[in-house]
Amino acid sequence: MSGAVHINTAELFLAGQDGSNMMGSPLGVCYPTTTAEVQNAVRWARSKGVPFIARGAGTGLAGGAIPEAGSLVICLTKMNKIRSIDANRRSAWVEPGVLNADLSRQTSREGLHFAPDPSSQQSCTIGGNVANNSGGPHCLSEGVTSAHILSLEVVLPSGETCTFDAETSLFDLRGAFIGSEGMFGIATAIEVRLVQNPPHVATMVVGFASVHDGALAVSAIIAHGIIPSALEMMDAPITRAVEEYVHAGFPLDAAATLIVEIDGLEYSVIDGSRQIREIVSLFGATSFQVAETAVERARIWKGRKTAFGAIARIQPNYYLHDTVVPRKKLAEVLSQVTAIATQEQLQVMNVFHAGDGNLHPILMFDKRVAGVMDRVHRAGAEIVRVSLEAGGVLSGEHGIGLEKRDFMRWMFTENDLLFQQKLRSAFDPDGISNPHKVLPRGSGCSDTASIPPGSWI
Numbered sequence: 001m002s003g004a005v006h007i008n009t010a011e012l013f014l015a016g017q018d019g020s021n022m023m024g025s026p027l028g029v030c031y032p033t034t035t036a037e038v039q040n041a042v043r044w045a046r047s048k049g050v051p052f053i054a055r056g057a058g059t060g061l062a063g064g065a066i067p068e069a070g071s072l073v074i075c076l077t078k079m080n081k082i083r084s085i086d087a088n089r090r091s092a093w094v095e096p097g098v099l100n101a102d103l104s105r106q107t108s109r110e111g112l113h114f115a116p117d118p119s120s121q122q123s124c125t126i127g128g129n130v131a132n133n134s135g136g137p138h139c140l141s142e143g144v145t146s147a148h149i150l151s152l153e154v155v156l157p158s159g160e161t162c163t164f165d166a167e168t169s170l171f172d173l174r175g176a177f178i179g180s181e182g183m184f185g186i187a188t189a190i191e192v193r194l195v196q197n198p199p200h201v202a203t204m205v206v207g208f209a210s211v212h213d214g215a216l217a218v219s220a221i222i223a224h225g226i227i228p229s230a231l232e233m234m235d236a237p238i239t240r241a242v243e244e245y246v247h248a249g250f251p252l253d254a255a256a257t258l259i260v261e262i263d264g265l266e267y268s269v270i271d272g273s274r275q276i277r278e279i280v281s282l283f284g285a286t287s288f289q290v291a292e293t294a295v296e297r298a299r300i301w302k303g304r305k306t307a308f309g310a311i312a313r314i315q316p317n318y319y320l321h322d323t324v325v326p327r328k329k330l331a332e333v334l335s336q337v338t339a340i341a342t343q344e345q346l347q348v349m350n351v352f353h354a355g356d357g358n359l360h361p362i363l364m365f366d367k368r369v370a371g372v373m374d375r376v377h378r379a380g381a382e383i384v385r386v387s388l389e390a391g392g393v394l395s396g397e398h399g400i401g402l403e404k405r406d407f408m409r410w411m412f413t414e415n416d417l418l419f420q421q422k423l424r425s426a427f428d429p430d431g432i433s434n435p436h437k438v439l440p441r442g443s444g445c446s447d448t449a450s451i452p453p454g455s456w457i
């Protein structure tokens, strides 16, 4: 095959990990620079009977990029060119290794941006966003990644290439591929939809005396017919941690803080801000600030998006969870999450996409403490259980990967799983593209690899 396969210990160690607390042990890692090189890598792996796995920046939190033992990691970070920008059509063709934030930086001179904005956007790739159908604070009004992908060039697990296009295909295979977590092949070129930068923006920071009041205000804003561009919540412990870290100006006396952003034409932004102020005051808002300048807005979002960096100052390890619950159950499930963490003697903080009910409890720990990982896993499973019991779902945006694979039966019937497996087999009959992910064992799974997947560390 063209392009070297690297087998030195340091590279294998790095390619064996992602943003989760898991670890795999690959056979080798390669860094293709063209679609043809990706094809060569896939064909080489096939010819040797070796499973392979696509990798972007490795920021995934569900273990999706953890390689099967003995597999080939195909790392796409060197395919990082923006091939073309069509400002009239509001689209761009990009390679999978382009960083999310770089794409919006490059298109800003056309007054455009790529709407999905994960908090990891400075380091995660568009290929990873596609594979995980990623979201972000500003996906509340704009929709997650699947709403922003027009076409995909894919190297299938057979080594052939195919183009999946939303407009010209009979079946929406583009839609099927998005969120397939590397199990349907490797995206080698991606046509993204770009959206116009808003002419006016108002970013509000609202404090509440309790999480319950803040959660009720979230439901009331949406019930009022207002869909903010972002509606995020932070509890008091994470607000304190962020303030100490970046001094974003969040209220330190609040039990819950909402970041509410609306955008559009000037009059609708002014009117929307007024309505939001009225609604939150009905729910006992204790403070209300509006960012006056772009610099103030940037500081608020820096605070929100570096929350995970802030907690590194408190404990060396964290497990960032991801479930979704109905908005009206937010307060109830959050208090259950606190009770679960207390029961397992773990610190927990919450910073999350409140507008779409997407919870992100952060369990903090020091993995050097004996037995702590058992407590972390028990707490994680309980959080999944209470979220599902509240009528929620397993994941809002991080995907299933290895982390939630064994919870799939808590949510899906055997028939549901069988049909998902059949779709997977249509793309990858031999089960060699990122095997053992997402679909639990025994769900008609055709994965051939016999080596166990990566394990928790």
Ligand SMILES: Cc1cc2nc3c(=O)[nH]c(=O)nc-3n(C[C@H](O)[C@H](O)[C@H](O)COP(=O)(O)OP(=O)(O)OC[C@H]3O[C@@H](n4cnc5c(N)ncnc54)[C@H](O)[C@@H]3O)c2cc1C
Pocket (backbone or CB within 6 Å): 018, 019, 053, 054, 055, 056, 057, 058, 059, 060, 061, 063, 064, 065, 076, 096, 117, 118, 119, 120, 123, 124, 125, 126, 127, 128, 129, 130, 131, 132, 133, 134, 135, 136, 137, 181, 182, 183, 185, 186, 187, 188, 308, 397, 398, 434
């Ligand atoms: C601090 C932090 C904050 C985060 N915040 C958010 C957030 O707000 N919203 C959110 O949705 N996620 C968030 N994430 C999770 C993560 O950043 C996203 O899932 C991201 O899209 C992963 O991109 P990546 O390039 O790192 O992919 P990787 O982690 O490398 O891979 C993820 C999955 O995609 C597959 N894959 C990668 N590239 C390709 C390709 N070209 N073709 C096919 N499959 C491919 C891999 O096999 C794997 O299954 C966060 C992570 C961190 C660490």
